Amino acid sequence: MPNPIRLSQRAAIMPASPIRRLAPYAVAARAKGLEVHGLNIGQPDIPTPEAILRRLREYKAPYVPYGPSQGLPEYIEALRTYYAGVGAKLSAEEIFVTTAGSEAIQFTMGALCDPGDQVIVFEPFYTNYNGFAALNSVECVPVTTSGADGYHLPDRASIEAKIGPRTRAMLICSPNNPTGTVYTDAEIGMLAAICRDRGIFLIADEVYREFTYDGKTSRSLLTLEGMNELAIVVDSVSKRYSLCGARIGCIVSRNREFMSAILRFGQARLCPPTIEQFACTALTEVPASYTQGVLAEYQKRRDVVFSGLSAIDGIRVRKPEGAFYVCTGLPVEDANAFAIYLLSEFSLDGETVMVAPLDGFYATPGLGRDEVRLAYVLEVPKLERSMRILDAALTAYRAKVGA
Amino acid sequence: MPNPIRLSQRAAIMPASPIRRLAPYAVAARAKGLEVHGLNIGQPDIPTPEAILRRLREYKAPYVPYGPSQGLPEYIEALRTYYAGVGAKLSAEEIFVTTAGSEAIQFTMGALCDPGDQVIVFEPFYTNYNGFAALNSVECVPVTTSGADGYHLPDRASIEAKIGPRTRAMLICSPNNPTGTVYTDAEIGMLAAICRDRGIFLIADEVYREFTYDGKTSRSLLTLEGMNELAIVVDSVSKRYSLCGARIGCIVSRNREFMSAILRFGQARLCPPTIEQFACTALTEVPASYTQGVLAEYQKRRDVVFSGLSAIDGIRVRKPEGAFYVCTGLPVEDANAFAIYLLSEFSLDGETVMVAPLDGFYATPGLGRDEVRLAYVLEVPKLERSMRILDAALTAYRAKVGA
Numbered sequence: 169m170p171n172p173i174r175l176s177q178r179a180a181i182m183p184a185s186p187i188r189r190l191a192p193y194a195v196a197a198r199a200k201g202l203e204v205h206g207l208n209i210g211q212p213d214i215p216t217p218e219a220i221l222r223r224l225r226e227y228k229a230p231y232v233p234y235g236p237s238q239g240l241p242e243y244i245e246a247l248r249t250y251y252a253g254v255g256a257k258l259s260a261e262e263i264f265v266t267t268a269g270s271e272a273i274q275f276t277m278g279a280l281c282d283p284g285d286q287v288i289v290f291e292p293f294y295t296n297y298n299g300f301a302a303l304n305s306v307e308c309v310p311v312t313t314s315g316a317d318g319y320h321l322p323d324r325a326s327i328e329a330k331i332g333p334r335t336r337a338m339l340i341c342s343p344n345n346p347t348g349t350v351y352t353d354a355e356i357g358m359l360a361a362i363c364r365d366r367g368i369f370l371i372a373d374e375v376y377r378e379f380t381y382d383g384k385t386s387r388s389l390l391t392l393e394g395m396n397e398l399a400i401v402v403d404s405v406s407k408r409y410s411l412c413g414a415r416i417g418c419i420v421s422r423n424r425e426f427m428s429a430i431l432r433f434g435q436a437r438l439c440p441p442t443i444e445q446f447a448c449t450a451l452t453e454v455p456a457s458y459t460q461g462v463l464a465e466y467q468k469r470r471d472v473v474f475s476g477l478s479a480i481d482g483i484r485v486r487k488p489e490g491a492f493y494v495c496t497g498l499p500v501e502d503a504n505a506f507a508i509y510l511l512s513e514f515s516l517d518g519e520t521v522m523v524a525p526l527d528g529f530y531a532t533p534g535l536g537r538d539e540v541r542l543a544y545v546l547e548v549p550k551l552e553r554s555m556r557i558l559d560a561a562l563t564a565y566r567a568k569v570g571a
Numbered sequence: 572m573p574n575p576i577r578l579s580q581r582a583a584i585m586p587a588s589p590i591r592r593l594a595p596y597a598v599a600a601r602a603k604g605l606e607v608h609g610l611n612i613g614q615p616d617i618p619t620p621e622a623i624l625r626r627l628r629e630y631k632a633p634y635v636p637y638g639p640s641q642g643l644p645e646y647i648e649a650l651r652t653y654y655a656g657v658g659a660k661l662s663a664e665e666i667f668v669t670t671a672g673s674e675a676i677q678f679t680m681g682a683l684c685d686p687g688d689q690v691i692v693f694e695p696f697y698t699n700y701n702g703f704a705a706l707n708s709v710e711c712v713p714v715t716t717s718g719a720d721g722y723h724l725p726d727r728a729s730i731e732a733k734i735g736p737r738t739r740a741m742l743i744c745s746p747n748n749p750t751g752t753v754y755t756d757a758e759i760g761m762l763a764a765i766c767r768d769r770g771i772f773l774i775a776d777e778v779y780r781e782f783t784y785d786g787k788t789s790r791s792l793l794t795l796e797g798m799n800e801l802a803i804v805v806d807s808v809s810k811r812y813s814l815c816g817a818r819i820g821c822i823v824s825r826n827r828e829f830m831s832a833i834l835r836f837g838q839a840r841l842c843p844p845t846i847e848q849f850a851c852t853a854l855t856e857v858p859a860s861y862t863q864g865v866l867a868e869y870q871k872r873r874d875v876v877f878s879g880l881s882a883i884d885g886i887r888v889r890k891p892e893g894a895f896y897v898c899t900g901l902p903v904e905d906a907n908a909f910a911i912y913l914l915s916e917f918s919l920d921g922e923t924v925m926v927a928p929l930d931g932f933y934a935t936p937g938l939g940r941d942e943v944r945l946a947y948v949l950e951v952p953k954l955e956r957s958m959r960i961l962d963a964a965l966t967a968y969r970a971k972v973g974a
Contacts, residue, residue, distance in 0.1 A: 173770050173800060175832050176739070179682040185838035188640060215633040224846070225628065230618040231813035232847075237591060267670050267818065270840035279582040283686040283708050299839025305686050305708065336579070367576050397576065410634035413845025415670065415818070429578050435588035436702025437673035441844045442816025443627070444635075 182302045186295050186528025193511035194522050202515050205554045207542040208524040210345065210492060212410040214462055217454040220409055224447035235442045237434040239265025239418070243445040247418060249452045254377065256390035262422050264430050267440045269375050269404035269417040273339075274300045276400055276419060279429040280336045280369055281306040287371075288330050288338040290321065292495060292529035292536060294345045294373065309335070310531035315495060315539075318486045319347035321355045328362060337369035337400075338362070343376040343386055346529050346541040347495050348470075348488020350380050356387050363398050370395065375404040375417075376491040378459050381467045384489050396422040405448055407492075408459075414444035466492050469544040469551055476555025477542075480562065492544050495526060499562065503527070503540050506565055514561045521554045521561070585705045589698050589931025596914035597925050605918050608957045610945040611927040613748065613895060615813045617865055620857040623812055627850035638845045640837040642668025642821070646848040650821060652855045657780065659793035665825050667833050670843045672778050672807035672820040676742075677703045679803055679822060682832040683739045683772055684709040690774075691733050691741040693724065695898060695932035695939055697748045697776065712738070713934035718898060718942075721889045722750035724758045731765060740772035740803075741765070746779040746789055749932050749944040750898050751873075751891025753783050759790050766801050773798065778807040778820075779894040781862050784870045787892050799825040808851055810895075811862075817847035869895050872947040872954055879958025880945075883965065895947050898929060902965060906930070906943050909968055917964045924957045924964070 187209050194204050238244070244260050251258050266272040273296075281287065283305035289297055291310040301308045309330050313319040321327065327338075338359060342351040351359075363370040372389040380386050389399040404417035419430055470487075473494055477485045482499030500506045504525040514520055526539035544551055590612050597607050641647070647663050654661050669675040676699075684690065686708035692700055694713040704711045712733050716722040724730065730741075741762060745754040754762075766773040775792040783789050792802040807820035820843075822833055873890075876897055880888045885902030903909045907928040917923055929942035947954055 173772075175682055175829060176685045176688070178685060179829075179832035179836075182832060182835040182839070184835050185640070188838050191639070209637065211637050212634065216635060221633075224630070227627070230624075231615065232619060232816040234612065234614050234815040236594070237588070267844075268840070274840070278706055279578055282579045282581060285579070296839045296841070299836070303681055303836065303839065304706075369576075412637040413635040413842065415842075415844045426578060426582075429582035429585060432585040432587050433582075433702070433706065435591050436585070436699045436706065437671070437677070438699070439816065439818075441670075441818045441847065443846060444844065 178302050178305055183298050183528060185299070187524045190507055190511060190522060193508055197511045197520060201518065203519040204511065205519065205521045205546060205550055205557070207544070207546070207554060208522040210407065210543045210545060211412055212407060212492070212545045213547065214410045214465065216410045217450070217458050219450040219453035220411070220447050223450035224443065227443050227446055232442055235439045235445060237439050238431055239263070239440060240442070240445045240449070242449045246449045246452050251390065251420065254388050254390065256388060258390070258420065261424070261427060262420060264419045264427060264434060265440050265445060266417045266419055266434070267437070268406060268415040269373065269402055270296065270300070272402035272404070272417045272419045273297065273373065274303060275430055275433045276371055276402060277301065277304045277306050278433060279426060284334060285336045286332065286334045288327070288335060289531065290340060291531055292319070292346050292526055292539075294341055295528045297339060298528070298531065308531045312532060312535065313347070315486055315497065318489075319344065319349040319495070321351065321358070324358055324362060327359070328366070331366050331368065335368055337371050339371045339373065341373040343379050343490025345376065345491050346493045346526065348491050348493050350384050350386050350490040353387050356389070356392070360392050360395050360399075364394065369398050369400060371400045371402060373402050375402070375407055378408060378463065379466060379492060380490040381463070381470060382489070386490060390420060398423070400426065405451070409451065409454070411444070411448070414448070415441055416444045416448055466544070469548060470494070472548050472551045473542060473544045473555065476552065480555070480559045482562070494542050494544065495539055496542065497539050500538055500565060503538050507540065509565050510561050514564060516557045516560050519553060519557060521557045581705050581708055586701050586931060588702070590927045593910055593914060593925060596911055600914045600923060604921065606922040607914065608922065608924045608949060608953055608960070610947070610949070610957060611925040613810065613946045613948060614815055615810060615895070615948045616950065617813045617868065619813045620853070620861050622853040622856035623814070623850050626853035627846065630846050630849055635845055638842045638848060640842050641834055642666070642843060643845070643848045643852070645852045649852045649855050654793065654823065657791050657793065659791060661793070661823065664827070664830060665823060667822045667830060667837060668843050668848060669820040669822055669837070670840070671809060671818040672776065672805055673699065673703070675805035675807070675820045675822045676700065676776065677706060678833050678836045679774055679805060680704065680707045680709050681836060682829060687737060688739045689735065689737045691730070691738060692934065693743060694934055695722070695749050695929055695942070697744055698931045700742060701931070701934065711934045715935060715938065716750070718889055718900065721892075722747065722752040722898070724754065724761070727761055727765060730762070731769070734769055734771065738771055740774050742774045742776065744776040746782050746893025748779065748894050749896045749927075749929065751894050751896050753787050753789050753893040756790050759792070759795070763795050763798050767797060772801050772803060774803045774805060776805050778805070778810050781811060782866065782869060782895060783893040784866070784873060785892070789893060793823060801826070803829065808854070812854065812857070814847070814851070817851070818844055819847050819851055869947065872951060873897070875951050875954045876945060876947045876958065879955065883958070883962045885965070897945050897947065898942055899945065900942050903941055903968060903972075906941050910943065912968050913964055917967060919960045919963050922956060922960060924960045
């Protein structure tokens with residue numbers, strides 16, 4: 169008798185990306201001739217450092233060979249220099265180059281968790297953690313953070329209450345996507361203490377490390393004492409150098425057994441992209457002024473979006489401390505329906521806005537239904553227009569649905 | 572009480588790549604000043620088509636943005652043209668661009684199999700199928716093929732005997748890595764019939780599609796009747812255009828539900844590399860003469876390696892029909908020890924050879940212990956020298972171990 173033809177359970181539960189699932193509506197809106205301001209995805213419009221683009225153009229080999237599974241030695245050297253600047257002295261064996269931060273998270277989950285194991289996440293969290301968990305048959309167990317607290321962490325007892333026999337790791341992101349929150353040294357220290365006391369790994373997604381505003385700084389896990397065995401950092405050049413499409417990230421850890429497993433995982437997929445690694449060897453030549461300029465620009469954008477949102481009737485929002493996102497509740501019942509309305513029914517002077525509904529950034533069902541994430545990755549004039557569009561659309565939508 | 576600090580079971584069972592696990596010995600050999608001929612890995616030395624390299628140099632955007640999760644529309648269009656040439660008329664939705672063939676296999680396994688499910692493979696098989704299976708907590712169930720039969724398939728009953736309630740798919744590779752075997756139309760037809768009758772998916776790794784010698788051709792799964800629901804092709808530009816480091820592959824299937832799951836898997840990792848996809852849009856401009864020239868070169872190399880191996884005392888080898896690999900038994904007990912001997916103790920005129928022990932290409936324990944895979948991806952004079960080195964090394968090694 170034939171087996172029934174069906175896909176796997178994990179294919180069934182794999183969620184569509186809330187960042188990308190509205191893409192067909194945006195395509196249709198653009199086909200109608202509308203200008204769609206994409207605040208749904210963290211795709212910076214800031215130029216890549218010239219040194220990196222120049223190195224890219226210097227790629228002159230007659231073919232494009234495999235590199236080592238752990239990354240090109242000269243790129244790993246560049247990363248060692250970079251991390252020394254972050255305050256972490258690393259050996260080459262403590263760095264493993266990945267195909268973007270995505271693969272870094274996926275490999276890390278796979279090396280720590282078997283099917284059915286759990287990872288504690290702080291919701292709202294970067295939605296694709298759900299996807300990597302589904303791929304690995306791992307469960308994301310949420311600790312809920314609240315906009316009223318600026319999405320900072322709850323007390324130790326509330327976090328420890330979520331730890332069970334199958335808890336293998338905590339996964340944090342600071343500066344945070346989607347909330348823009350930067351965890352304090354005390355918060356990072358508390359999580360490290362919990363992990364040490366309970367024997368679980370602490371994974372930090374630090375891809376927004378440099379993006380902190382108002383003089384704040386973000387503490388890297390790599391600079392903590394007593395965490396060599398448990399601390400794992402996942403990182404990427406995507407946001408730092410506007411290289412989202414380059415797909416170059418890394419895993420950093422001083423746990424040798426873990427890094428040996430990651431190497432074996434990495435050997436199966438042979439290597440990360442060669443040409444972009446070659447281009448990124450130039451990151452040691454990126455002047456500090458580049459990052460300062462980027463930061464100043466994002467802080468300006470943050471201010472425009474924050475004051476724009478604050479001025480909208482029915483919106484209460486906290487000023488984000490870092491990254492380039494802001495989460496906000498909207499005076500609607502169903503942010504997803506509103507996001508579709510923006511793309512399919514609304515426009516102002518031939519323009520509209522694309523946002524990411526926040527429900528997909530929560531693991532707890534029912535949360536985030538009236539919230540959205542905005543990425544302030546466009547120029548100030550576009551952001552100003554986007555805030556006006558959002559304001560007008562909310563008024564029109566509420567009139568339509570009778571809210 | 573703290574949980575015990577340990578990695579996952581899948582990290583424990585994830586095998587080191589037999590293609591790459593000898594890399595430290597090669598590094599040491601090169602450090603001693605030896606020239607090491609790398610026959611261990613399918614890394615072509617043939618130039619990439621000029622049209623693709625030219626397009627690469629035309630990448631002029633000021634930053635490197637994310638592309639769509641399913642791939643750049645213009646690259647998907649190029650692939651549609653390519654597959655039309657293979658005899659398969661495809662819609663854009665039937666193609667999903669992946670980060671190399673590796674991700675294509677990994678996503679496919681994940682979409683078809685839950686932890687504990689099984690995929691039938693024909694051993695010796697491309698060793699990294701083991702790695703992707705471990706990542707997905709999936710079991711590779713081997714059907715053994717034999718060098719005496721030119722690694723062609725056994726009869727239908729032997730294959731069906733391996734199908735159980737947890738069998739989700741068969742995974743084949745033709746032209747084959749590591750054996751060089753090209754399955755006949757009758758063999759492909761038999762597998763398709765089994766899959767239809769038993770309700771399991773048929774996955775074909777066709778990355779060596781064009782590499783067939785002596786006038787043979789390889790039948791693509793995409794040209795079979797009655798397999799729209801069950802046929803899945805994984806593909807890559809790595810070998811076809813000497814772009815191993817570009818990390819551009821794809822999944823092709825007419826099963827819409829499967830492709831929808833793959834899209835959701837793909838959204839989690841955002842997108843494949845942007846710059847290389849852009850470069851590969853030029854594949855429609857690659858002249859037929861490029862592939863003909865590559866093929867003629869590989870056939871020449873195949874002949875040099877085959878006649879070289881055939882002349883070595885104690886080696887019995889079948890002439891490979893395609894790809895650029897040959898599997899051969901060696902007159903030694905432990906091919907792994909011999910491979911290490913080649914790198915750490917032997918040299919001829921300052922040169923030695925790196926080979927891939929074949930035991931890692933089997934799932935059945937104990938098989939392949941006296942076999943190796945050679946990739947004929949070097950120029951003819953180097954291959955001729957490599958055969959002489961292998962001959963001399965076997966004589967010296969056997970004298971040493973008293974064989």
